[in-house]
Each structure stands twice: as C-alpha cells, then as structure tokens.
Amino acid sequence: MTATSLPSSLIPTLPGHYYTDPAIFGLEQSRIFENMWFCAVRSSDLPNPGSFKSVQVGRESVLVVRGRDGELRAFLNICRHRGAKLCTEDSGEVKRAFQCPYHAWTYGLDGKLVAAPNLTKMPDIDRVEYGLVNVHLREWLGYAWVCLADEPPSFDDDVLGAVTERLGNLEAIDAYEVADLDVGKRITYDVKANWKLIVENFMECYHCATIHPELTEVLPEFADGYAAQYYVGHGAEFGEQIKGFTVDGSEGFDKLPGVTDDQDRRYYAITIKPQVFINLVPDHIIFHRMYPLAEDRTIVECDWLYSKEVVASGKDVSRSVELFHRVNVQDFDACERCQPAMNSRAYANGGVLVPSEHHIGAFHDWVNAKLAIS
DSSP states (O other): OOGGGSOTTOEEOOOGGGGTOHHHHHHHIIIIITTSOEEEEEGGGSOSTTEEEEEEETTEEEEEEEOTTSOEEEEESBOTTTOOBSOOSSEEEOSSEEEOTTTOOEEETTSOEEEOTTGGGOTTOOTTTTSOOEEEEEEETTEEEEEOSSSOOOHIIIIIHHHHHHHSSTHHHHTTOGGGOEEEEEEEEEEOSOHHHHHHHHHOOTTHHHHOHHHHHHSGGGGGTOOGGGSTTOOEEOOTTOOSSSTTSOOOOOOOTTOOTTTTTEEEEEEETTTEEEEEETTEEEEEEEEEEETTEEEEEEEEEEOHHHHHHTOOOHHHHHHHHHHHHHHHHHHHHHHHHTTSGGGTTOOEEOGGGHHHHHHHHHHHHHHTOO
C-alpha cells in the first residue's frame, strides 16, 4: 500500500532502512549531531578546576573541562601532534594540564599548548594555533550544551525555541529553576535501538495504556492515548487520589519554590531535538540525554533532579525515581522489540501513524529535511 492510497486517518512513517542503514546513521551524525546543539554534561559534574568529562558527539570525542577561571570549555579530544586521543578516561580531574599519553604534548585547561618534548627548539610553533580545537559551549538549565559546527545554529531558535513551542513561553520552565537543582539519582541505559525509535516513543502516548500501568494510574488522561506534548502549554493532570509523582501515587516532596499554582499537580514533557527529553513535575525534574553510538545502539543518561535541600538531607527519593525508571525500562524494551523488525520486508516501506501521533510525522519530515532526503 502506498502513502497516497492510505486511509485519510493514517500517516506514513519513515521506511525501515532509516533505522538500520549505517549510511543513514552516518548522515545523521554529520548533519544532525555534529551540526546542532548537543546537551553534553551536567555542569555540576565538573565542580573543580581540572574536572573533565569526555562525551561522544556524532563521530567526535568532545572533552568538557572546568578551567582555572571556573568557566567550562569544550575541545575536540584529539592531540594536535599525531592525532592520538588525549583523554582516554571518561571523566576525572587533572591538576593543571592534559598530557597526551603518546608523545607527551601537554595542553593547559584553556586548550593552549604549554609543553612538548623539545618544544623550546621549535620557536616558530604558535602555542595557540597548535592548541586543542575549540568546540562551542553554552550553559543552560545547569547543563553544558556543545556544538561542533563552525557556525552554530541559533541556540535561542533551536533549544529555547523548542521549549517555547511546547510550553508557550520560557517563563514556564524558568519557574522550576532547573539549574539550581541537584542530581538525586542518575541511571544510564544501554538501549539496543535506533535513536529515532526512542524519540518517537517519547513523543506519543498511544502506547501508554498498553505498557505503562503505573504512569496511567498517576496521569489518567494518558490512558486515552494523547501525550502531554500534543497541546501547547498543556500539562497532564494528576489523578484525583494521587498525592505525588511516585510509583504508588504517594506523597512526594514540597513543590519547587517557583512552581506556580497552575503548574502544580501537572506533568509536562518536552522534546528538544535531537537528543534531550525534559519531564517537569512539581517537586522534581527528569532529564534525559541520548548519545547515539550506532544505528542500533543508543546510550540514554537520565537524571532525577531535586531541590538542594532534598538531596542534602538524604531523603528517600526512591519512589519518584522508581516511577520513571519503570517507564524508561518499559519504553526501551518496546524500542528494542521494534529494532529487529526494521529489517523485515513487512516494514520495508514503513508503517503508519494514527492521528494522535501526527507530531511523529512532523519529526520524520524534520529528519528528512536535515538529511536533505525527499
């Protein structure tokens, strides 16, 4: 059945090979992940001068480091001498500089070349020119966002604009003071599925009644199949007997100080393309970052963010963590069930979307536009 012969209620999807073809994934790396703002690390994970973390952004390893002046900077994690990977550890802390383990070229926390064997005998070498390659960095919501493009796209349009498009205005997310929260729990998931399957799953709730019994108990309207992202500014309301956003509906914590009465007892979901999901509830935030590593493998790092007082006091956050952890596991299991089927001849021309999934069709149009594929 072709797209033109579909019933008017149905919308065609991307064909199956978009989820399995290494060439398609290569285009996504170069034209999406290496050209857009990419949420890399939680700023508080790098507390001291010399604290660093390396993250995979598209095909590049990016080194994010706290400078001696307290500022965060990002560089390609590559020695300028012979191309060895500079930092082989995922995270850590250095005292003053990074030294390449191959030939000992050494770089300051500002990326400048500060030392190398026999460097004094090569006075014509510009230590800035042969320093580490800079990567654009912007901090927002307490996270460091990086962009590999020579001329990055507008952060206001692409990142802040996605929040405005979803919530109606930026003040709505400012109320949660996300940058001032602390990480109460972090769980990393290794998902054997294409990143687009994960985005598509997060954007819709047609599946919620089937695989999310705990979530639909807390948010009854989700059982009708309409996600909170379906309407601008809409937040799904807690059930009448629900006291908090917890696995059993029991009471959570005091709502965050800036949360308005209109936002209380509501859940808001936001997708910031290409790799961030933000979930807002009155007393905490669930913040997902995806790191696509292959056409069939995606690392998802999920932070549960609470007020500093809640985290410092050691209060038990397990009931709120457990709710969305179960949702994550249920979602990622579903994505992993879909991934092998993307190679099936039954899905060669793709599948279909129902009307409540229309925004997934818009996502597919966006992917095609980014890849310049009609």
